Amino acid sequence: MTTSTGHPILDIIVVALALTGAFFMIVASVGVLRLPDLLLRMHAATKAGALGTGLVLVAVAVYFGEVGMTTRALAGVAFLILTAPVAAHVIGRASYASGVKLWKETRRDELAEYYSTHSPTLVPGSEVRQDPS
Amino acid sequence: MIGEINSNLDIAMLVVFALVSLAILTALYRVFKGPTLGDRVVAVDLLGVLAVGFMALYSLVTGESVYLDAAIALALIAFLGTVAFARYYEIDNRRRKARNPGPGASP
Amino acid sequence: MTMLLAVLSPFVLAFLAPALNRVLGDLTPWVLASLPALLFVFFAMMIGPIAEGEIMFATVSWVPSLGVDLAFMVDGLSVTFALLILGIGACVVLYAGGYLHGHPAIGRFFLSLLLFMGAMLGVVLADNLITLFIFWELTSFSSFLLIGFNHESQKSRDAAIQALVITGLGGLAMLGGLILMGRATGTWSISEILAAGDILRDHELYLPIFILVLCGAFTKSAQFPFHFWLPGAMQAPTPVSAYLHSATMVKAGVYLLARLNPALGGTDLWMMTLSIFGGITMLVGSIVSLMKTDMKLVLAGSTIMALGALVMLIGIGTDYALIAMGTFLVAHSLYKGALFMVAGSVDHEAGTREVPILGGLRKLMPITFAAAAIACLSMAGLPPFFGFIGKELIYEAVLGAEWLAALLVVLAVASSVMIFAVGGIVAVRPFFGPEHPDTPKHAHEAPLLMLVGPVLLAALSLVFGLLASPDGANLVDIYLLTPLATAIAGQPMETNLHLWHGFNLPLALTGVTIALGVLTYRTWDRTRAFWQALDPFIFAGCQKWFYEKPLAGLFAFADWLFRNIQSGNLRFYFMAIFGATMLGLAATIGVRMTPADFAFDMPDARFYEWMLCILIVVGALGAAQARNHLTAIITLGIMGYSIALLFVAFGAPDLAMTQFLVETLTVILVALVLIHLPQRVFSPRGISRARDLVLSGLFGAMMTLVMLAALRVDQDLFISEYYAANSVPKAYGTNIVNVILVDFRSVDTFGEIIVLAIAGIGVIAMLKYRARRDEDD
């Protein structure tokens, strides 16, 4: 099956990275499963998911070792880190605007005042009076 | 198919695969249970990311660097689905709010 | 090769005609008429050798693989028809030049007319069944163009369509017959088929061939019960009626029967059917001609009578009958062409063709009158005209018939009496007596162009009569009748035409005919109502039952089918499609396969690959019971992703990438489309849900069976080995999938991207249309 990388230390690093990666993936899934409301789940999925897969990608980079593979693996990690937060932002905004009910114990909701007074939807930078592009 | 198990490296990989599969299944559960659309979209987005990990693992296990290209492509593209849904969600709400200003409950 | 040029030259000239007309103006008729005249001489030169029994052949291979080639054969029958087509064609072109002088679309008229001439020439000269059929259909097509020439009037459009539908369907049936004939004899060449007559006659396919060929011939030659389209075709300008619907096109069916007589003829079925149908058509034609008052319709009726007579004569099949058929064929073409042109001149000059309100044109149109008189005397069958000899021979043939001779004699005499009266109606009534008060225009002599035709053809009726009258072998016998009769009979014939047969029964019959004919003419005005009373049985009735009713029935069925099949409900379409596929598969599996074909051993997949499979199944189930479009799309998305992962598991990264990309783009597209889809959530309940469940369940099971069966098939890996081996050396690429797509099978990919582009344009168009429609309402 997996051919070893030749020196045992690298094997151990690869396995360690892969295992921690997998562990964080589990964290992400469980987070999505058990957290009470959408926004909490969203941040769990984004952060833990990206970290978990990132670690696996690093493990792959370490495992192959040549330049081509490492750049590609790191590019993968970069893409993940780039896209995950944006996806979270976008879906969070949409859900919040459509009035998803927050967790009953939420202490402070700083966004609430922007939504209730101005408009059903938040116009970007509306707090800074600038006409929408 | 991947061959039989011999070194302990393989056992480790199997454990990793098991964990990732477990993660995928739990995310799947959220997709079905998710009360609001947002939950489902978040779960699918997570699934996308896990799929990238899955493919990376494959390239690790089989030693084929080719799978990594597929993983990168997916990493780049997977989030687009979420953006598209978010857009639909927003426009749908804007329209629903325009139609009946009451506190519209999302599907 | 010259033969091919001869047949194709009318087509070439046809397409040049409009341009020529613009350039030459009034000279066009003369220039265009020069081609048929030239070809007339070309074929006339062949009469000599043909008289000595020689048959000219010319073959140009067209579709060698199917054995179809542009083969031409010129024997007695073909040369006679060719000369008729070209001779009368030249006169008609001149006549049309005068008749349609100044008409804006005369260029288009000449185009269709010459197109027809070429097609008709092709039919009569063809030596290959398929070539014959192609030219045959071309005649129907050009006839459609010509009948519908003044397409503004609804009546001529209906008449054109009626003619096309009848002759077209008949032609289609005939094609079936010709193909069966080709298969029965193993060759497409007519000359070989004529030689293989015996094989055909007792071949088990003889009956279907006979019926199908008959359909073609009877519809084209307006035999009963398909005769009603011919009077309708009189909507066409008169030159067309003179040319197509009297001398040439309607005789194509007669030609076909005469041509195939040596091969198909001789059996009792052949003789019985042709004699009876010919006889009935003859009688019906005569009655129709007495019913009508418009000169052209009267002449159309008499044409139907003539066609019936010709078919009857072929049916009788005795030597006398075939000679009579040959003579009458030529005689009829000559006088009928002339009479139609006369009718055209009268209409052109006096403004109407209604006989009752015409009179005294003798002094106003002397030359036209002279031509009309001669032609009618020949039609009435009076000596010394050629028509007389034709009629005498018909009487002798009918008397000597083997089958129901008595009935045929009565039919023949009755028809001749009525046609004698028609002669009077067309030539005597309009030209003699005082000038009728309500004739619209004060007539004066027709222009020169419109005189050449009638005078020439009428004169020929007289000349042929005189030439044929001396006893013993005269000119007409040697050069015209003997080769013609030999071609029809299929074995050498001796014809001995002469005017005076002595006092015998046919002469007596002629006397009777003349007497009764005069009587019928005299009482025409009063008895016309009686003939018209027969209309529903012999004319309008056929039109209703053989044309209007079946057509209406067809439209009703089409309407019903459309309403039920295209119900506009997408779910119904899917159900129909899946149901049909499933039935097809189930049938093949049930019939062809045994359970053993589906045996399979569990694959040794790892647990995470099983997990992917579970993911797919769960995705599908989720989509099935999704409450709204969105959840359905999301769950389908998951299924797509897991399939892509399976591709990775099986070592196909290319495929996996494509699948991911397509899946994501679909999700994007759907998210965009969902905004416009109605929000109503459609979740079927009760029986429709159960039905859908069952249907999809069965379909799934069927697909699994097909997959399992496919696994058992030992794939011949030749192709994949070829690509694997040649991918690098020949195409310089290691990614075989792309190499195949882009290099080895690039033409396929080229086609696919064109299809993609068309689909793209289609979508844009629809969306733009929808957008504009939203603005409108």
Place this chain on the structure above:
Amino acid sequence: MMRSLILQTFTRLLVTLMLLFSLFLLWRGHNLPGGGFIGALVASAAFALHAIAFGVASARSILRYDPRTLMAWGMIFAGAAGLFGLAAGKPYMTGLWLEIHIGESLLKLGTPLIFDIGVFLTVIGMVVAVIFSLEEEEF
């Protein structure tokens, strides 16, 4: 159009990245997973993202050509790629290759690449045309 500042700033960066990645896929298609079709899909996804973030008007402007012209050019390229083979006396669409040695590395240029570019442009044209016409339906 989603007026989210974060998405817009991010899209500017990502669209360029995706277009580069799609050209990268197109170029190496012959030897490694990639090719005209996949490259085109990535590029179309990029344009779709731009359309979502900035609206269709600006997406059309950065595309500079109307999608239909892209399709037309694509088909012309694909068709023309075959003519080279014909010109060389071989059957239509045979691939011709040119080997250029730059230093020690070998650059192989071939007509199938032109065909692949044809596929690339047509597929982009088609997908983008559909997405833009759907997007146009702003309410």
